[in-house]
Amino acid sequence: MIVINNLNKSYNNVKILKNISLKVESGEIFSLLGPNGAGKTTIIRIINGLTKRDSGNIYIDNIDIFKSPQKGKSLIGLIPQSVNLDIDLSVEENLIIHGLLFSMKFKEIKSQIEELLKYVGMYEKRGEKVKNLSGGMRRRVLIARALLHKPKILFLDEPTVGLDPSIRRKIWWLVKKIQSKGTTIFLTTHYIEEAEFLSDRVGFIDNGEIIEINTPKNFIKRTGEWALDILETDREDFKTLFFKDKNEIQPFITDNFNKINIRRVNLEDVFVKLTGRKVKNA
Numbered sequence: 001m002i003v004i005n006n007l008n009k010s011y012n013n014v015k016i017l018k019n020i021s022l023k024v025e026s027g028e029i030f031s032l033l034g035p036n037g038a039g040k041t042t043i044i045r046i047i048n049g050l051t052k053r054d055s056g057n058i059y060i061d062n063i064d065i066f067k068s069p070q071k072g073k074s075l076i077g078l079i080p081q082s083v084n085l086d087i088d089l090s091v092e093e094n095l096i097i098h099g100l101l102f103s104m105k106f107k108e109i110k111s112q113i114e115e116l117l118k119y120v121g122m123y124e125k126r127g128e129k130v131k132n133l134s135g136g137m138r139r140r141v142l143i144a145r146a147l148l149h150k151p152k153i154l155f156l157d158e159p160t161v162g163l164d165p166s167i168r169r170k171i172w173w174l175v176k177k178i179q180s181k182g183t184t185i186f187l188t189t190h191y192i193e194e195a196e197f198l199s200d201r202v203g204f205i206d207n208g209e210i211i212e213i214n215t216p217k218n219f220i221k222r223t224g225e226w227a228l229d230i231l232e233t234d235r236e237d238f239k240t241l242f243f244k245d246k247n248e249i250q251p252f253i254t255d256n257f258n259k260i261n262i263r264r265v266n267l268e269d270v271f272v273k274l275t276g277r278k279v280k281n282a
């Protein structure tokens with residue numbers, strides 16, 4: 001379990017994180033969803049000891065990570081937003097170095113590498129230099145590396161950014177598979193579908209503040225399950241109306257429009273309703 005209490009961070013007197021408090025339950029997939037610059041990576045970096053916080057407490061399985069940083073680190077694995085593998089080394093060499101940094105025995109490193117590279121479908125490429133791998137392959141190596149020392153909690157910072165939709169889906173299934181083996185997962189994303197597909201619970205973050213935490217289902221149910229986008233003749237943007245039932249939509253379709261679109265409500269709609277801003281093109 002992860003508990004964050006009143007976390008604050010400023011850069012150059014600008015508040016980047018404002019009293020962040022949240023709990024992640026053991027075994028769940030928790031997503032922080034928010035636009036560019038919201039503060040997602042900063043939270044992950046503070047938990048992983050890469051950035052200093054100004055104030056606040058973080059506990060992982062009741063261990064105060066600021067009092068016992070080494071103990072805390074052994075419980076967590078990190079997949080960073082930017083790929084930080086050594087591209088001149090092979091896949092296997094990158095993983096060996098990671099294992100040694102975590103003081104693992106060589107025999108254990110070797111057996112973990114074999115198991116995990118098979119798990120992420122990269123075993124055949126174990127001798128290949130990272131610079132010869134595609135973006136999707138590099139992500140899978142990062143996942144294997146993060147799991148090498150058997151962490152209880154995995155942090156994924158924008159796990160599929162810049163990947164093709166088909167490769168993105170493969171990573172999603174891999175993340176689900178990791179969860180099914182008992183690992184707790186904390187991820188950040190600004191992809192709506194990713195948060196919706198993967199998360200047991202989602203925390204909306206905007207401008208350094210947690211707006212609300214809930215299950216995707218509850219967020220969507222409260223907004224209304226159906227959306228009607230109307231492009232009216234005298235407007236340049238869509239107006240969106242929300243409905244609990246698809247049958248309620250018909251009376252709202254008048255003659256005064258250019259285009260309409262009836263669709264399911266998604267987490268983007270929920271975010272816009274809560275903040276007045278979009279997640280995507282912010």
Ligand SMILES: Nc1ncnc2c1ncn2[C@@H]1O[C@H](COP(=O)(O)OP(=O)(O)OP(=O)(O)O)[C@@H](O)[C@H]1O
Pocket residue numbers: 011016034035036037038039040041042043081158190
């Ligand atoms: N080292 C730094 N020095 C100064 N400002 C920083 C630093 N790191 C981050 N920031 C600022 O902190 C804010 C939050 O950044 P952060 O990287 O946490 O956002 P994010 O939600 O991860 O965004 P993205 O979706 O683009 O990854 C941004 O305004 C960013 O410019």
Ligand SMILES: [Mg+2]
Pocket residue numbers: 040041042081157158
């Ligand atoms: Mg980020």
